[in-house]
Amino acid sequence: MELSIVREYFESENNKHLTKEEVIKSRNDFFLSIKDEFITTDDGSLSLKFQDTMHSYIGALKERLYAYTIPSKIEDKERLLDICSGFGYNALYALYHNPKLKIDMIEKHWEISAISLLIPLPENYYFLDTSFNKIKGAVEHRLSKMGYIKNLAYRNYPSIKLHIEEAEIVLSEMNDKFDVIFFDPYKSEVSPELFTIDFVKLMVDRLEEKGIFLTYLSNYAIRSALSCFLNIGKVELPLKKVEGTIASRALEEKSLDSYEERIISLTELGIPYRRADNPEEIILNRLKERLEMKNKYLLPSSKRNIVNFEDAFTGSDISLKNRLEEFGLTKELAEYIICPQNEKCSCGKCNKRYNSTSERILEMRKRIYEIKGFNHEACPYTH
Numbered sequence: 001m002e003l004s005i006v007r008e009y010f011e012s013e014n015n016k017h018l019t020k021e022e023v024i025k026s027r028n029d030f031f032l033s034i035k036d037e038f039i040t041t042d043d044g045s046l047s048l049k050f051q052d053t054m055h056s057y058i059g060a061l062k063e064r065l066y067a068y069t070i071p072s073k074i075e076d077k078e079r080l081l082d083i084c085s086g087f088g089y090n091a092l093y094a095l096y097h098n099p100k101l102k103i104d105m106i107e108k109h110w111e112i113s114a115i116s117l118l119i120p121l122p123e124n125y126y127f128l129d130t131s132f133n134k135i136k137g138a139v140e141h142r143l144s145k146m147g148y149i150k151n152l153a154y155r156n157y158p159s160i161k162l163h164i165e166e167a168e169i170v171l172s173e174m175n176d177k178f179d180v181i182f183f184d185p186y187k188s189e190v191s192p193e194l195f196t197i198d199f200v201k202l203m204v205d206r207l208e209e210k211g212i213f214l215t216y217l218s219n220y221a222i223r224s225a226l227s228c229f230l231n232i233g234k235v236e237l238p239l240k241k242v243e244g245t246i247a248s249r250a251l252e253e254k255s256l257d258s259y260e261e262r263i264i265s266l267t268e269l270g271i272p273y274r275r276a277d278n279p280e281e282i283i284l285n286r287l288k289e290r291l292e293m294k295n296k297y298l299l300p301s302s303k304r305n306i307v308n309f310e311d312a313f314t315g316s317d318i319s320l321k322n323r324l325e326e327f328g329l330t331k332e333l334a335e336y337i338i339c340p341q342n343e344k345c346s347c348g349k350c351n352k353r354y355n356s357t358s359e360r361i362l363e364m365r366k367r368i369y370e371i372k373g374f375n376h377e378a379c380p381y382t383h
């Protein structure tokens with residue numbers, strides 16, 4: 001959808017002085033005139049294609065519950081930072097479960113936030129109405145302060161603060177800390193600026209000591225970047241094949257699968273995005289870095305079983321064994337690299353056990369770099 005449609009509607013609404021009832025009717029009529037622009041997802045909630053599909057087809061609202069609200073244990077939390085807040089679905093579900101929650105939402109496009117003032121909830125989600133009205137109050141208030149909206153239909157709700165700006169700018173200027181962060185961007189191809197290790201650091205800096213970070217993503221680059229600063233774990237999403245990611249300073253409840261840990265630490269898929277002047281450069285630079293590192297210092301991800309060392313050295317996969325030997329690994333070296341994943345040390349060279357996924361990722365990467373003579377920190381932030 002073109003955002004100008006929303007802009008033009010509010011420009012025309014602003015030319016009239018409307019009562020609260022008239023505002024709601026006018027916005028409802030406008031919504032009905034553009035409703036075909038929206039996608040009705042499987043749970044009846046509305047989504048939109050703007051730059052990319054904004055929500056999952058399995059249910060825009062349902063996904064919020066499983067990927068964010070439930071794993072965040074939001075009932076016990078005080079402050080939520082909702083990055084890429086869109087229509088405010090994440091915030092409204094969180095608020096429903098914890099009406100005392102203070103929320104900061106960050107959204108780049110005011111027109112996307114304004115869409116929350118236009119769209120209805122489906123009947124099966126009417127129980128979220130009170131929370132949605134609070135979100136609408138905060139959105140309306142902020143947009144009227146910015147001069148985009150004149151007629152007001154909802155009471156301001158000061159516990160919710162909306163920032164209309166690039167997330168990177170908001171975070172670099174922010175000093176507040178949060179005990180929950182929700183990160184809900186488009187995929188990396190669409191918003192690479194939100195996937196850089198530098199941006200991940202900015203988010204982590206806003207997390208309280210005991211805070212929890214959540215994202216629906218299971219992207220290798222983002223998990224790799226997060227593992228430099230926090231303990232990462234998986235969030236099983238009952239409605240989807242892919243999993244989400246949780247990160248905090250505490251030991252994770254559900255570690256990543258050992259195969260995933262190896263892919264992130266030992267192949268070039270674990271190379272993060274890094275800040276650059278524009279999105280195209282961010283993508284291009286990572287591709288270049290992957291090419292430089294692949295086969296030389298890290299295993300190539302193109303053959304996905306490349307990290308199944310057991311098949312190569314104690315099983316029957318001769319071609320994999322040959323590939324790994326070409327890269328410079330022997331049975332002993334392979335065992336040394338993956339020893340951090342064992343309960344007990346079998347290589348004789350560990351001086352501790354590696355209890356978290358992040359520790360294992362960093363240690364295994366350190367070991368492969370050491371073997372390949374690559375003189376860099378295991379955490380790619382310092383590369």
Ligand SMILES: C[S@@+](CC[C@H](N)C(=O)[O-])C[C@H]1O[C@@H](n2cnc3c(N)ncnc32)[C@H](O)[C@@H]1O
Nearest residue numbers: 054084085086087088089090108166167184185
């Ligand atoms: C996948 S949607 C998120 C949906 C949202 N959480 C919701 O509840 O409706 C991604 C959102 O991120 C916003 N966005 C994209 N790039 C951004 C950036 N650099 N800073 C802040 N927001 C951004 C988009 O406008 C879009 O609304």
